[in-house]
Amino acid sequence: MSGIRKQKMIETRNGNTLPAKGKAPKTGNDSAINLVCFSTRLKALYSNWQDLKAEFWGSSDVLVVATPPSSDDLRYLKSSALNVWLLGYEFPETIMIFMNKQIHFLCNQNKASLLEAVRGSAMEAVGVEVVLHVKARFDDGTAQMDALLRAICAQSKSNPIVGYIAREASEGILLEAWAEKLKNSNLQLADITSGFSDLFAVKDHEEVTNVKKAAFLAATVMKNFVVHRLEKVIDEEEKVAHSVLANDTKKAILGLTKLKKGNIDICYPPIFQSGGNFDLWPSASSDDEFLYYKSASAIICAIGCRYNSYCSNVARTFLIDFTPTQGKAYEVLLRAHEAVISALNPGNKVSAAYQAALSVVERDAPELVPNLTKSAGTGIGLEFCESGSSLNAKNDRVLKPGMVFNVTLGFQNLEAQTNNPKSHNFSLLLADIVIVTEKGPDVATALSSKSVKDVAYSLIEVEEEEEEEPPKAKSESNGTENLYSKATLRSDNHVILKEELRRQQLQTLRRNVLARESGKAERAALVSEEKLVIGGNKFKPIKLIDLWIMPTFGGCERKLSGILEAHSNGFLYSTSRPGECVVIMYGNIKHAFFQAAEKEMIAVVHFHLHNHIMVGTKKTKDVQFYAEVTEVVQTLWDGKGEIVEEQWERDRRNKINLDFQNFVNRMNDLWGQTQFKGLNLEFDQPLMELGFCGVPYQTSAFIVPTSSCLVELIKNPCLVVILSEIEIVNLERVGLGQAQANFDMAIMFKDKRNVLRIGSIPSTSLDGIKEWLDTIDIKYYESAAPR
Structure with missing residues (x-):
């Protein structure tokens, strides 16, 4: 939910939101007020009031704060x-006068019993006396209100x-009566909303910690629940209403209370929107329409969590087979959103952040300026939307x-080049929690x-009708929609037994029997004369980051990860260390392989x-270039409120495989273009169900066929046997009736020069x-x- 939307909600609901931490607790040691915190913040209140009295506090001599009764409505109040x-704690039906x-x-x-404890702290902190006026249960408080008015007149100037x-707005009998008395008192009144906005704008360490925890909770739910839920719905083609998804997400948030004994709540009902109907205003809600996830569709999800009454928010837009218009709009929005974040540095004006976003849109897509939201967000803390920020x-x-x-930040009411009304109209929205620090913005x-x-x-x-054909990602030749796709979804939902998968892989091999190497050798002979062209013809590099190389560059220092970039005629791999780079020309590649992190711990x-x-x-x-599935931790909460770590290996494995698959898909699309046809290049993948164990060198390895080779890519040295170069195979030491015996495979090549022996095959x-x-x-x- 955007700040601009929440701001309007506050205006239409008189500033109401969720009740904060709850009613004032019963007295007792477990519910005592933190006196150190009280003293520090009371000093801050009086200091801000005195220093900025005319600027933000309406030149007020007295500050009156009346808190209404508790409510189950979603509302935020400055009181x-x-x-x-x-x-x-929240003290409903209480009047405070400073x-x-x-x-x-x-x-x-x-x-009153709870507030007795602050008497000494108030005197020590700012030299003020605490006076308690206790109202009986069925008393209307009129007598006490008269005493308050007399105190105001007695201690202040005329x-x-x-x-x-x-x-x-005044709510409840007590506050309505007080508002009437104040109105009839002939006292001069001034609005101090801006004063509290300025007071709350800068958070102390404890407040920042609470915001970070709330933000982490929201981001965790988005990443580990919402995304997985959406992927399952789309992959299994479920019909699920937006309202159902919202309710499930709310349950996921509230379920986090099991991880931490504390105050975890929602900031607003989770929002899911799709199917051409998008609302970026505060009235947005998750309707009962089914989630729409066909081609060229956009899905907006927004969730907010609260921790110890402090708010957070995260919003994401998910795109399905996006059109060029949608892709461009999202990339511009992403750059504009990042520009806002980058501008949130100490000393800058708040307006500079929005101007940074506007400048990006004006430069990269001026036609989208009218669709840009008029705000890039708002301050957040105890209130979801801090007025004045x-x-x-x-x-x-x-x-x-x-x-x-x-x-x-978002784009509203955009149009895509489709005839389907559910995908023709779309909107985009992004939201993150950002903390301003001395070192720069921190995205929580x-x-x-x-x-x-x-x-x-x-x-x-x-x-x-093509049940034999293994699923492949849909590729479109007239756009860039799928070049950046996160995942391929909607795979065959039937469970494929191991033997059936093996049969399918053998059928794949039959369709790709021995792809010959005609023309490759001649082309490769010319590669030595080629130079890598970087940025030729405005080519945008295709990248894969955080990779290690094998063989290594050598040396005793710890190896560095690097970046593999695909340029117009070859690959460039480099690390941050000077001189560590490798160039591989496309014309010098005889075979390219991709092996996902499945049976092994690397891709x-x-x-x-x-x-x-x-x-x-x-x-x-x-x-080869590879990434390891290392241990990744996800922060959860223990019973003491401390941060603990738990391994999330599956998330890391999935991310690596998706990154590699996207890279491979984009390279296959590139190599499929006319200028590369003569190279006959395409990434080949090992057919794991056809693999077997054996010893090609000195240690056992898992050896796997591909459509054109027999490979072992994990252990060093690797094994690559080109099937078209094999003359004959001899299966040696085959023992009849010996179930536990091993045998060897001797491979003789057409050049008659070498024999490869793979031993100890079960x-x-x-x-x-x-x-x-x-x-x-x-x-x-x-x-x-x-014998």
Whole structure:
């Protein structure tokens, strides 16, 4: 939910939101007011009031704060925020009056008993006396109100200015009676809403910690619940209403209370929107329409969590097979959103943040300027929307460390090039929690990714008449929609048994029997004369980051990760260390492989080359780039409120596989273009169900066929056997009736120069290997074990 939307809600509901931490607790040691915090914040209140009296506090001599009764409605009140900020609890049906020498409270006996503890702290902190006016249970409080008015007149100058929160309507018998008395008192009244906005704008360490925890909770729910739920709905083609998804998400948030004994709540009902109907205003709600996730659709999700009454917010837009218009709009929005965040540095004016977003849109897509939201968010804390801290073009307040913003930016009412009304109209929305620090902006919701590759999906259409064909990602030749897709969804939902998968993989091999190498050798001979062209013809590099290389560059220092970039005629791999780079020309690639992190703990792209290249001081024809599935932690809450760590290996594995798959898909699309046809390049993938164990060198390895090779890509040295170069295979030491025996595979090549022997293959793999050799039409013989 955006700040601009929440701001309007406050205006239409007189500033109402969720009740803060709850009613004032019963007296007792477990519910005592934190006196150190009370003293510090009381000093801050009086200091701000005295220093900025004319600027923000309406020149008020007295501050009056009246908190209404508790309510189940979604509402935020500055009076309730002051209760929680100063005292640690909400004190409903309570009147507080701050004066130069006294603080008066009008409340019931239970609250008065709790407030007794602050007497000494108030005197020590700012030299004021605490006076308690106790109202009996069935008393209307009239007598106590008269005493309050007399105290105001007695301690202040003649005709004092009384500040109050003008935007909060009086609710309940007590506050209505007080409002009437104040109105008839002939005292001069002034609105002090801006004063409290300025007071709450800069958070102390404890407040920032609460915001960070709330933000982490929101980002965790978005990443680990919402995204997975949406993927399951789309993949299984479920019909689920927006309202159902919202309710499920709310349950997921409230379920976090099991992880931490404390105050966890929602900031607003979760919002899910799709199907052409989008509302970026505060009245937005999750309707009962089904989630729409066909091609060219957009889905907006927004959730907010509260921790110890402090708010957070995160919003993401997910795109399904997006059109060029949608893709461009999202990329512009993403850059504009990042520009807002980058501008949130101490000393800058608040208006500079929105201007940064506007400048990006004016530069990259001026036609979208009318559709840009008029605000880039607002301050956030105890209130979901802190008035006075809106990130708009007119706010000239100066940013300070400790300020926290709900950075929310969107495009409204855009149109895509489709005839379907459910995808023709679309909107985009992004929101993150950002904390202003001395070192720069800190994104507290960074756990939830908003990059294109993590929010864009490509659907797979499964054709019933081609059941043999393994699912492939849909590729469109006239756009860039799927170049950045996060995942391919809607795979065949039927469970494929191991034997059925093996049968399908053998059928795949039959359709790709021995792709010959015609023309490749001649092309490779010219590669040595080529130079890598970087940025040629305005080519935008395709990247894969955080990779290691094998073989290594050498040296005793710890290896560095690097970036693999695909340019117009070759790859460039480099690390941050000078001189550590490798160039691989496309024309020098004989075979390219991609193996996902499934049976192994790494994902690999491997290139088997025509001609040797140098990697550091090593001469090689095999180069691979890989990422390891390392331990990743997700922060949860323990019973003491501390942060603990729990491993989330599956998330890391999925992310690596998706990143690699997206890279491979984009490269296959690139190599499919006319200028690369002669190279006959495409990433080949090992058919794991056809694999077998054996010893090709000195240690056991899992050896796997592909459509054109027999490979082992994990252990060093790797194994790449090109099937078209095999003359004959001899299966040696095959022992009849010996179930536990092993056998060897001797591979003889057409060049008659070498024989490769793979030893110690379990006899249980014999039938599978013979079936595979039959499928690819390679002759083989069997030699019985010697007696």
